[in-house]
């Protein structure tokens with residue numbers, strides 16, 4: 164089907180301030196447009212409901228990766244390719260790099276942005292589980308200023324977020340944590356239909372800090388197992404402070420099974436998704452338990 | 456309508472089309488560069504691959520407004536580049552093209568790979584072409600062609 168492009172507007176304001184002013188107009192008339200890799204698919208299939216978009220691509224304020232002693236800060240327009248090329252992110256936040264490498268193929272990674280991945284709010288998106296285990300915070304900006312919110316609180320329901328009227332996502336920051344002793348484990352795995360371009364059936368990201376065999380801290384996040392990407396907090400609470408044992412493994416699998424609610428759709432069934440999620444948890448815990 | 460300006464295959468170009476027009480349609484229908492193909496229209500097949508500021512993108516997913524000020528190279532430009540002529544001859548020599556629908560996209564993606572990584576390993580070629588689908592060759596002849604061109 165050919166959509167009539169003339170029915171849509173894509174405005175490129177000279178400044179970010181003007182862009183925010185457009186986004187702030189009543190009734191949410193204007194929407195952000197970043198890499199377009201989600202929006203252009205909707206356009207072509209005739210499913211793009213909004214007509215007016217603000218082109219964010221030119222704004223330097225929304226680009227680049229900055230490093231301070233406390234944080235790595237990514238502009239919302241950071242592409243998946245740029246994430247994979249950043250040495251510091253590779254070293255300190257490897258799961259984000261692995262997730263970025265899983266987003267479609269290279270042409271999508273060159274264009275698609277992390278802000279768009281968050282803003283699109285798909286429960287199957289690849290970067291959100293990695294952002295969750297790294298305790299990311301996101302900056303939301305509008306004409307009335309900017310505010311930081313924890314990413315953990317951002318997705319409030321299926322395709323529902325904390326993004327208020329006139330707000331856009333401007334930055335994402337990841338706290339840099341260094342532990343004096345012990346060992347940290349980073350785990351990311353996406354199970355999809357084929358390697359490139361696959362929309363996830365299930366993805367799991369895990370992070371843990373282990374000292375003398377004791378799981379001091381642990382974070383677990385999952386994609387495609389609930390209406391939003393989610394933390395597995397009951398499973399985390401079970402594991403925290405414990406030493407891994409076969410019994411703990413089994414208990415963790417069953418608690419995880421109880422706290423996620425996958426759906427059945429054309430890509431997979433709920434039972435199958437739950438099983439994959441539990442198997443990926445086991446694999447994560449094997450990494451946690453290594454060399455004990 | 457406000458015109459959009461960009462450099463296309465080395466030439467300054469100005470076009471007055473709606474800002475949300477797909478770059479793919481502008482190239483094929485307004486600028487009559489029909490080497491860039493449309494397969495799926497949704498970012499899955501790579502038939503529409505072009506280079507924007509040196510990076511491979513799917514032109515079916517790029518709105519015209521986003522090429523303002525950019526440098527765009529299509530298969531027509533890539534194949535004039537002496538560095539990439541060899542891709543064409545190796546695709547011919549190794550049977551890397553059959554029906555040919557995927558070929559311009561394959562060559563554009565391969566050229567972008569070779570620009571960044573002149574001697575890629577086989578798995579690097581596979582990764583670079585993972586977004587380019589082919590229904591005819593079974594891929595290994597395409598990988599062979601790119602490998603030969605990088606020698």
Ligand SMILES: Cc1cc2nc3c(=O)[nH]c(=O)nc-3n(C[C@H](O)[C@H](O)[C@H](O)COP(=O)(O)OP(=O)(O)OC[C@H]3O[C@@H](n4cnc5c(N)ncnc54)[C@H](O)[C@@H]3O)c2cc1C
Pocket residue numbers: 194195196197198199200201202203204219239240265266267268271274275276277278279280281282283284287288289290330331332333360361362363497498499
């Ligand atoms: C072939 C193909 C394969 C794909 N494979 C994957 C995959 O494997 N994994 C995956 O996770 N995704 C995948 N995607 C989806 C898409 O590429 C990602 O979601 C990407 O991150 C979207 O970013 P974008 O900049 O292109 O977003 P856009 O299309 O520009 O925008 C997406 C949505 O986010 C909003 N938005 C964009 N930027 C902001 C901002 N700064 N603030 C607030 N809202 C904003 C827009 O209004 C829109 O609603 C795929 C897409 C295609 C076409």
Ligand code: FES
Pocket residue numbers: 492493494495496497498499500501502503504513514515516
């Ligand atoms: S036509 Fe653009 S990717 Fe298939």
Ligand code: FES
Pocket residue numbers: 551552553554555556557558588589590591592
């Ligand atoms: S040669 Fe026919 S699709 Fe590749």
